[in-house]
Structure formats: C-alpha cells, structure tokens
Amino acid sequence: MDTIRLNYILHLADNALILGHRNSEWCGHGPVLEQDIAISNIALDGLGQARNFYQSAATIAGNGATEDSLAYLRDVIDFKNCLLAEVPNGDWAQTILRQFFFSAYQYLLYTKLQQSNDGQLAAIAEKSLKEVSYHLRWSSEWVIRLGDGTEESRTRIGNALEFLWPYTGELCLPAGYELDAASNGYGVDVSSLQSDWHQRVSSVLEEATLAVPETGWMQSGGKQGRHTEHLGYILAEMQYLQRAYPGAEW
Amino acid sequence: MSTGLENINTLNTQDDLKKQVYQILETVLDPEVPVLSVVDLGIIRDVQILAPPSGGGGGWGVEVFVTPTYSGCPAIDIINVHIRMALLQHGFKEIRITQLLSPAWTTDWISEAGREKLKAYGIAPPHYRQSVCTPEAFQAEEAIQCPLCQSYNTRLVSQFGSTACKALYQCNDCKEPFDYFKCH
Numbered sequence: 001m002d003t004i005r006l007n008y009i010l011h012l013a014d015n016a017l018i019l020g021h022r023n024s025e026w027c028g029h030g031p032v033l034e035q036d037i038a039i040s041n042i043a044l045d046g047l048g049q050a051r052n053f054y055q056s057a058a059t060i061a062g063n064g065a066t067e068d069s070l071a072y073l074r075d076v077i078d079f080k081n082c083l084l085a086e087v088p089n090g091d092w093a094q095t096i097l098r099q100f101f102f103s104a105y106q107y108l109l110y111t112k113l114q115q116s117n118d119g120q121l122a123a124i125a126e127k128s129l130k131e132v133s134y135h136l137r138w139s140s141e142w143v144i145r146l147g148d149g150t151e152e153s154r155t156r157i158g159n160a161l162e163f164l165w166p167y168t169g170e171l172c173l174p175a176g177y178e179l180d181a182a183s184n185g186y187g188v189d190v191s192s193l194q195s196d197w198h199q200r201v202s203s204v205l206e207e208a209t210l211a212v213p214e215t216g217w218m219q220s221g222g223k224q225g226r227h228t229e230h231l232g233y234i235l236a237e238m239q240y241l242q243r244a245y246p247g248a249e250w
Numbered sequence: 251m252s253t254g255l256e257n258i259n260t261l262n263t264q265d266d267l268k269k270q271v272y273q274i275l276e277t278v279l280d281p282e283v284p285v286l287s288v289v290d291l292g293i294i295r296d297v298q299i300l301a302p303p304s305g306g307g308g309g310w311g312v313e314v315f316v317t318p319t320y321s322g323c324p325a326i327d328i329i330n331v332h333i334r335m336a337l338l339q340h341g342f343k344e345i346r347i348t349q350l351l352s353p354a355w356t357t358d359w360i361s362e363a364g365r366e367k368l369k370a371y372g373i374a375p376p377h378y379r380q381s382v383c384t385p386e387a388f389q390a391e392e393a394i395q396c397p398l399c400q401s402y403n404t405r406l407v408s409q410f411g412s413t414a415c416k417a418l419y420q421c422n423d424c425k426e427p428f429d430y431f432k433c434h
Contacts, residue, residue: 020322034407034408034410034418035408037408037410037411037412037418038408038409038410041410041411041414042410044320044322044324044414045320045321045322045414046322047322048318048320048321048322048323049321049322051321051322052321052351103385107385119352120351122352123350123351123352123354124321124351126351126352126353126354127318127321127351127352127354127355128321130354130434131320131321132385133384133385134409134410136385137384137385137386137387137389137409138409138410140385140386140387141387141388144387144388204387207387
C-alpha cells in the first residue's frame with residue numbers, strides 16, 4: 001500500500017469534509033434566507049469534493065475501505081485537515097473570513113493539482129476548481145462588505161481576523177507527505193502557493209479597509225493529526241450514527 | 251415507464267442498440283429539474299454496448315459513462331438508479347455506470363432542446379461559456395433575460411439558488427423572482 005499517497009489524498013479529503021461539515025452547521029441558521037442557501041450550497045460542494053477524494057483514497061487503502069469507512073470510522077488523530085477547517089463557526093464574519101482564507105488556498109492548490117500525474121486527482125481538481133471559484137468570489141465580496149461596512153460589521157470582521165490569522169500559516173506549510181507527493185509529481189508543494197495566497201488575501205483585505213496582520217507565530221499540527229479540542233466534537237456528532245449502528249443505511 | 255420503444259431483442263447492430271440506449275436515456279429525467287432528460291443535461295458522456303457473454307444464456311449489456319454536474323449534487327445517486335432501471339426495463343442485462351470527472355461538466359453541454367425546455371419551465375437557460383465565474387469580486391454581470399416577461403432588466407439576488415446549479419435573480423420590470431441555470 002502506498003501510505004504516503006493515501007495520507008496525501010486523505011489530507012485533501014479531510015479538509016473538504018471538515019470545512020463542509022462546519023459550513024453545514026449554518027443550514028437553517030443563516031442571517032438571511034439567500035445567504036443560508038449560499039453557505040449550504042458551499043457546504044454541499046465541500047462534501048461532494050470530499051466524496052471524490054475519499055473514493056480515490058479507498059482504492060489505495062484496500063482492505064474493504066470505502067468512502068464511508070474513511071469518513072466515519074477514523075479518529076481525531078487520523079484526520080489530516082488543516083486546523084483552520086475545524087475552528088468553530090463563531091459569528092457570520094468569522095465563518096466568512098475562514099471560508100475566504102480557505103477558498104483562496106484551495107483555488108491556488110486545485111489550479112496546480114490539475115497538473116497531477118495521478119489522473120484521478122487531476123480530474124477531481126479540475127472539477128472542484130470550478131466550484132471553488134464561486135466560493136472565492138462570494139467570500140471575497142462578503143469580506144469587503146463587512147470590513148467596509150458598518151461599525152458593527154467592521155468590529156466583527158476585525159475580531160475574526162485577529163482570531164483566525166494564526167491558523168493560516170499551516171495552509172502553505174507542507175507536511176512530509178505533501179513534499180513527497182510533490183516530488184513524485186502527483187501532489188502540490190504548498191509552500192509555492194504562499195506568496196500568491198498572501199497577495200490575493202492582502203488585496204481583498206485592503207479593499208475591505210482592513211490592515212493585513214503581521215506574520216507572527218502560527219498554529220500548526222492538523223496535517224499531522226494534532227488537532228484543536230474542537231475536532232473531537234465535530235467527529236462525535238458526525239460519526240455517531242455509524243458508530244452506534246454500524247453499516248446503517250436509509 | 252412505457253415508452254413505446256422497440257424491444258432491444260429485435261435490434262441487430264451495435265449502432266442500432268446504441269441509438270436505442272440514447273432514446274431510453276431521453277426518458278430519464280433530472281429529478282431536480284424534471285423537464286430535462288439526462289441527455290439534454292449533457293451528463294451522458296458515452297455509451298458502450300457490451301456483447302452478450304459467449305455460451306448463450308446472457309443478453310446485451312451496456313456501459314454508460316456519466317459525469318456529475320456539481321461534485322456534491324445530491325441527485326447523482328438517484329439519477330444512476332433511474333438510468334439502471336430504465337435500461338433493465340428495456341431488456342439490457344448487464345448495466346455498468348461509470349463516473350467520469352474529466353473533462354468537467356459545463357453548461358455548454360446542455361442541448362438546444364434542453365435550453366428551450368428550461369425557458370418554458372420558467373428557468374432562464376445558461377449563457378454560453380464566456381460568462382463563466384471568475385473569482386474576482388463584484389464582477390460585472392451579464393444581462394439575464396427574464397423567462398416570464400422577456401425583459402433583460404434583471405438583477406442577481408444570489409449566486410447560489412435552490413440547487414447547486416442555479417442562481418437567484420429578480421426581474422426589475424415584472425418583479426418576478428426566477429432561477430437562472432448558472433453558467434458553469
């Protein structure tokens with residue numbers, strides 16, 4: 001079994017699943033109906049992308065693994081998503097800014113992953129990129145609207161910026177399996193995305209009249225399975241049914 | 251689901267069978283936009299006829315190559331079930347449904363007939379590719395025609411609508427809100 005390739009694909013899948021799950025928590029709770037629908041659509045895209053990656057990972061994992069067993073029967077320490085994906089939704093501003101940081105990263109990542117020598121990864125990237133373009137546009141517009149909006153909205157997105165910024169460093173800090181994946185031609189060296197990511201994020205923050213934070217100490221560890229206390233709660237809710245009633249279908 | 255189509259056992263060549271498969275697939279509708287068939291939608295990428303296994307006892311089989319519209323489209327699984335049922339009902343024995351992700355589906359593949367059906371159903375059909383989404387914020391919108399009063403004086407309410415493939419618009423003239431099958 002190609003463990004490095006499996007870890008790399010699981011990392012991509014876990015990012016999409018966990019962020020998708022977080023966004024789905026807004027379903028029925030959005031600030032207005034249209035935006036409730038928007039964030040739910042974005043959640044659905046994430047789950048769809050995760051399914052495609054998990055299906056691909058399952059063929060490598062063998063041993064009877066399926067997309068469902070990979071999503072529902074692994075523990076916190078097995079998950080390889082970035083910490084940014086699992087932080088709580090907070091208010092609308094925090095959710096928006098998290099989505100914007102992530103979409104800017106996924107947009108650059110999937111653009112390059114289209115060149116992967118793993119045909120399935122290239123195909124998933126090509127498909128996902130079209131969806132992420134919508135997410136990036138939508139979240140950029142919201143960051144600008146909130147930052148350059150009322151005193152209240154500006155305070156909220158400013159707080160979100162302060163809270164989330166230390167989680168952004170991990171996005172472009174490659175794990176060992178990412179470096180191996182890149183050198184074998186099927187993955188992307190995310191450190192090569194850093195300057196483009198910073199540039200896109202800075203231009204939107206500036207348009208939102210928000211100061212770009214200094215790059216200080218950054219959180220990391222999610223890609224290696226060292227997570228915040230929040231992931232366990234997500235998995236407990238998400239995996240409960242399959243854990244309590246193995247193989248349940250409806 | 252009686253379609254009045256010939257029984258496949260009376261057809262001889264693989265070409266005839268392939269045509270027949272497409273006719274059968276024309277009767278399989280998108281559950282979320284039930285005026286469009288899967289063929290209209292452009293998600294059927296290819297059809298391969300599988301010869302009956304030698305030694306007799308089997309029948310014609312078929313492999314259908316399907317691409318999803320959006321990665322997370324919840325209709326994918328049900329569409330595959332409907333395709334399988336329709337083909338079984340017409341006498342095909344072995345049915346394989348293979349998912350193709352690349353090239354990625356685009357609304358350019360929606361047939362002209364499909365565009366007319368969408369409009370008659372009250373959904374503005376997608377423009378061709380030049381207006382595909384770019385990530386730049388607040389990009390200029392192309393004028394979308396109101397499917398009810400035909401006015402181009404319309405506005406985007408939300409890029410995300412009742413299903414992944416649609417955006418929400420409102421007509422500034424007749425005031426009616428409507429769905430736009432967004433360019434993808």
